[in-house]
Amino acid sequence: MDLISTRCNAYHKLKVDIDDLTVSQLVDLMVKNQDLIRRPMMYNDEQLQVGFSEDDIRSFLPREVRRENLKALMNNQVGAQV
Known part of the structure; x- marks a missing residue:
């Protein structure tokens, strides 16, 4: 489940298998924790x-923002090579 951080301490303390939970149980678990x-x-x-x-x-x-960032990145790389 991508919404649950299985590496956090709170998850390990619960000792629950989220794959065994219903959607309703999972939502309740996330609300409480x-x-x-x-x-x-x-x-x-x-x-x-x-x-x-x-x-x-x-x-x-x-x-447009991504395009401008790419241009700036490319300009910096070209300038660094000269």
Whole structure:
């Protein structure tokens, strides 16, 4: 389950197999133990990103911003090679 941080201390203390839980039980568990929820959690009308992945988080930026960042990166690399 991507929403649950299975590496956190709170998860290990519970000693529960989340695969055996119903959706309702899982929601209750997350409400009572919010430390289990992976962060950051970002969403928009089209996508949900849970956990830190720089590439996936970048997809939330508008295309023009990503294009400008790529240009700046490329310019810095060319300048460093000269």
